[in-house]
Amino acid sequence: MLDLVVRNARLRGAEERTDIAVDGGIIRKIGPALEEQGREEIDAEGNLTTPPLCDPHLHLDAVLSVGDPRFNASGTLLEGIQIWGERKPRLTRKELVDNAVEAVLWEFAQGVQFIRTHADVTDPSLLTLEALLEVKDRVKDLVEVQIVAFPQDGVFTFPEGEALMRRALDMGADVVGGIPHNELTREDGVRDVELAFELARKHDALIDIHCDETGDDQSRFVEVMAARALSTGMGERVTASHATAMHNYHNDYAFKLLGIAERSKMNFITNPFDNSVLQNRTDGYPRRRGHTRVDEMHARGINVCIGHDSIMDPWYPLGKGSMLQAANLLLHTAHMSGYEQIFALFDMITANSAKTLQVEGRYGIEAGKPANFAVWDAEDEFDAIRRESDCLYAVRRGVAALKTRPAVRSLDLGGFRRDVDLRVPVRGVEPRGGEVPGQRRR
The missing domain is CATH 3.20.20.140 (Metal-dependent hydrolases)
Structure with missing residues (x-):
């Protein structure tokens, strides 16, 4: 049992999600769907994961x-x-x-x-x-x-x-x-x-x-x-x-x-x-x-x-x-x-x-290096800079020393209810909560 495993991280320049296995303050293994288990496990949910x-x-x-x-x-x-x-x-x-x-x-x-x-x-x-x-x-x-x-x-x-x-x-x-x-x-x-x-x-x-x-x-x-x-x-x-x-x-x-x-x-x-x-x-x-x-x-x-x-x-x-x-x-x-x-x-x-x-x-997310890295509320670097994204997790020497809850913006007006998310929506996916008041569908 390792100290920490971060699942579904998106490393810089990578399309596929990957896992990061950490033990004794050191990154031990990096790869998709690792079999190793951790005393603590974090799901990065496909978010950008970078060195500090x-x-x-x-x-x-x-x-x-x-x-x-x-x-x-x-x-x-x-x-x-x-x-x-x-x-x-x-x-x-x-x-x-x-x-x-x-x-x-x-x-x-x-x-x-x-x-x-x-x-x-x-x-x-x-x-x-x-x-x-x-x-x-x-x-x-x-x-x-x-x-x-x-x-x-x-x-x-x-x-x-x-x-x-x-x-x-x-x-x-x-x-x-x-x-x-x-x-x-x-x-x-x-x-x-x-x-x-x-x-x-x-x-x-x-x-x-x-x-x-x-x-x-x-x-x-x-x-x-x-x-x-x-x-x-x-x-x-x-x-x-x-x-x-x-x-x-x-x-x-x-x-x-x-x-x-x-x-x-x-x-x-x-x-x-x-x-x-x-x-x-x-x-x-x-x-x-x-x-x-x-x-x-x-x-x-x-x-x-x-x-x-x-x-x-x-x-x-x-x-x-x-x-x-x-x-x-x-x-x-x-x-x-x-x-x-x-x-x-x-x-x-x-x-x-x-x-x-x-x-x-x-410095860097590589096997054998100190387990210092950050998981961002962002799809990639472009998104992180645009939104000045929150650092969801800061891992220091193999410990998830910081955990952040990003703001939730809930709109409720005249029966219209929806969480407003500043991320760019995926094309073709209907926003949750229905149409904006006064908006007509085409």
């Missing part, structure tokens, strides 16, 4: 803080940074941990099991890093968390910046961050990138830099990152987050830059929620879209991922931790509504992000 979603870019130290100490009246990136600076002196470890754990639970309930979070390490106390190290340990049974040592105010804008970065890596941060466009000069921005590569080599760490998160078409630090990634051979371990200035580059320069990025094998993360509201605020009209060149990168085979970035904080007042919602938004803002592109968007919150996080070896 990933959120490769989140700021857990700021989540759920919107309005504290004040709301962002202008909605701009700079005012968000100002508000965060006003809040930092009043931060407590308990508040940071409580808010972050709650946000992790929100994301887990929506199919996420891998998160990369940034921790602001420009405060000499390194309180945010200490808090997120505690969060990482507290949620480890649900979600695998990577922590980026992120110099929110820049590394070289104040005397202690470099020392704090080094201390953060010694304390246990997993990833080296940076923010070159926020340094005082172009030269310091290049030093910011160079320091990240130096620290990554020393600590055998990954790199994830907030790079060119601006509408300034002269902010060109992605080229510095790409050149260094190419020359060091570290490309697959290197990530440029945001890269929104690329949207505004001259096309000839962008064409050259994307060629270097492609050769370097580096990764990119776009953040649809924040990028769509924070960038190009001074444009007037016509107003440019505030995200990087996702469609062009995807067409070149560059690894592009989607991050949530903010959840109810000084930079983005909304959000609920849904990566499907993030993919849905990017579909619109990045002109990614082509049929095959919609399926590619799902890659950007699953396999592409797993590659960026370097967790591919323990």
Whole structure:
């Protein structure tokens, strides 16, 4: 008797339903109509079953803080940074941990099991890093968390910046961050990138830099990152987050830059929620879209991922931790509504992000891999993104840790009774409950 068997799952790209047999936290066997029995059995009912979603870019130290100490009246990136600076002196470890754990639970309930979070390490106390190290340990049974040592105010804008970065890596941060466009000069921005590569080599760490998160078409630090990634051979371990200035580059320069990025094998993360509201605020009209060149990168085979970035904080007042919602938004803002592109968007919150996080070896629905996966209230990826579908079951280490009851919408008017289902009805099947009031049959 095995621990768990999931019946009638629809795996990505598969037409036939299949069963997934799990024991000891490991996927033991996959195939149609397995004979194995489980102590617990789940009927996926033909619904889409995928590896867990990933959120490769989140700021857990700021989540759920919107309005504290004040709301962002202008909605701009700079005012968000100002508000965060006003809040930092009043931060407590308990508040940071409580808010972050709650946000992790929100994301887990929506199919996420891998998160990369940034921790602001420009405060000499390194309180945010200490808090997120505690969060990482507290949620480890649900979600695998990577922590980026992120110099929110820049590394070289104040005397202690470099020392704090080094201390953060010694304390246990997993990833080296940076923010070159926020340094005082172009030269310091290049030093910011160079320091990240130096620290990554020393600590055998990954790199994830907030790079060119601006509408300034002269902010060109992605080229510095790409050149260094190419020359060091570290490309697959290197990530440029945001890269929104690329949207505004001259096309000839962008064409050259994307060629270097492609050769370097580096990764990119776009953040649809924040990028769509924070960038190009001074444009007037016509107003440019505030995200990087996702469609062009995807067409070149560059690894592009989607991050949530903010959840109810000084930079983005909304959000609920849904990566499907993030993919849905990017579909619109990045002109990614082509049929095959919609399926590619799902890659950007699953396999592409797993590659960026370097967790591919323990990621995926395959025999012998950890039993971490999600069953969706959806027929396929297209349906999941369209409806921002519920995660029906989240299986973590072989345990069905989350079970969701989707909403039931029951209509009852003038004798007409019917459940309204937002799924596309099967053609030729009569809806339950009869005709709509006032509707005539042909």
